[in-house]
Amino acid sequence: MPPRAHPHLLDLPILPIGESSAPGTKRIIPLANNEATEPPSAAAQDAARKAMAVANFYPSVTHSELKQAIAAAYDVDPAGVVCGNGSSEIIALLAQAYAGLGDEVIIGRHGYLYFSICARMAGAAPVYAVSSGDANHLSFGLQAALDAVTPKTRIVFLDNPCNPLGTYVSRDDLWAFRGKLPEDVLLVIDGAYADYATAEDFDPGDGLVLAGKNTVVLRTFSKIYGLAGLRVGWAHAPASVVEVLNKVMRPGNLSGVSLAASEAAVKEQDVVAGRRETNQRVRDAFAASLEADLGYTVLPSQSNFLLVTPPAGASKNAAALYQGLMAEGVLVRPMGPYQLPDSLRISVGTEEEMGIALDAIKKVEGV
Template sequence: MGDLTPRDGIEKITPYKAGESKIAGQDNALKLSANETPLGPSPKAREAFLKAAETMEIYPDGGYGALRGAIARRYGLNPDRIVCGNGSDELFHLLAQAFMGQGDEAIHTEHGFAVYRIATQAAGGTPVEVPETNFTTDVDAILAAVTGRTRMVFIANPNNPTGTYIPIDEVRRLHAGLPSNVLLVLDGAYAEYVTRNDYEAGIELVSGSSNAVMTRTFSKVHGLAALRVGWAYAPENVVDALNRVRGPFNVGGPSQAAAIAAIGDTAHVDASVAHNEKWLARLTEILPGLGIEVLPPVANFVLMRFSGENGKTAQAADSFLKSRGIILRPTASYKLPDCLRMTVGLDEHNERVIAALTDFMEGTGS
């Protein structure tokens, strides 16, 4: 055998592990582990996808001009400052590839999205993890961790899997405290769900900045997770760098068509957000009454903490729920071993989870 090996550092990357989607021996399990929208995509997006699939032999628009235009119209942006990707995951990797190298550092929070660490290591950089306060991004902790080697700061706002967020004033304070050669990456995957008055996804901050990027996705509220479409709004110099390193056709034609239709169907988005708001309120009322702590949620999921008393652990709850055909997301890999994350589902799905958790916490059923 030859001596071909990956470059130093690749073997240290822990591969991303998605949430479970099946239960052995059970058909039609209820999957609430991946923060997928229960209302599905806009019917207009389905129609656009099917029509575009009639010409699958044709390469897509490599500059995705129509998609950038649709995003720009929806949010009042300059389309020239938009870059699209194969999900926002690809954009994190492209940003790290373009702006980091061996010995550089990127900061993320202790319960931050796992792909930040992976993208950093894949680019040859060193991930620097900082503590959170009350399971929430701590601006002071991030600023204290900045060194001469820092090149990027990743924060998800709202964060996954905690579901917490920081107000836009805190985001601005973070950005103002960073050196001009450090890029702030604001991951707004769940931005559409947040209805708090002190929240902004970061569009205005990015518009007036040379070292801040906001990323968004069509996987969550728009329901296009299978199609892998994300986008970034960034300064011109960042856009130029990303367009130099990305693949020439990194977003498929049917995916572009579906995304254009989805972002134009604001009524469907509004319905999804209203359904989510209703159930966040109900879950945060009912679950604590069962003895399950719930972190204040603003996205499309709730993070539940189990006390561990009398055997009521997250692991035991996960096993019990699976016996009922229900899949939630354990979060031990995010240093939250006493928690499970539940995606907001349809009415009947949420009622089913509540009933199962009631039986588990009360020690009834099997």
């Protein structure tokens, strides 16, 4: 008889990911996984090459230089920074450290699927908060999340901006929400896409951390910095949470190459600002074309992707459109796993890529 895993792990789903190839197509437009359109900056690439020259030595396990660089760029205390192998590692560790068998973790109904996987991996039960708003402006259901709180609640995972919706929770609403949560419930704000946000009332949540409001803010180098392949994320957390994460984090979780490239990248906030502006311009132009030319519903986005829904009268529904675009080499993401079967998520590529994607959509639709 083979060894048995814990029973609560046996039916755990595998996190779905988008396609990266389409057999039979000569050209791929990769708009399925919310990756950055730009490669790592020249400084990040140069730092990675230099780190390779000393890769025979173990990397830093304290990540002190990267923490200092992050603190300078984001105006936080380096003592409150914890670096992980992508923010996904930190999500998993928070779930394991603060939730367990018999506990509950609140997640948005249309939120990042890895939250529920990590909750179940820890033995806790995910509880889903129904999104607020109508089809034209879905967002994380703040009141639904508050209504779902019980004495068993240990964590609330709030992705802001939300993946896959692209919408966000405003500063005032975020602070009011934290104020209504019980003090012993940890609020984890996943800001993987926060660097793309331009709304005046957007707040990544660092003030809540600094105010000691039992809040953790997560960020990543995978998106706007273009370092998805190096797997680096970080948390801004209160001292008590930092202490716990440092105890459960695997030593040497980040390679020397990853540390060097991330440190160089985070020092280039002018590059980040330029990428944010370009993303906003290309994203909004693409959304406007989908709405004006095809009558699609496109949620307003503060991220590097769009949630797109063909109208009821369109010649192709979301499933058929997905298959048709794949045949054209344009890879997008079906949203059935996120309880949005009528919609697709389309990442923002270059201006040229989005032009090709728009033409492909029109071709598939027969417009």
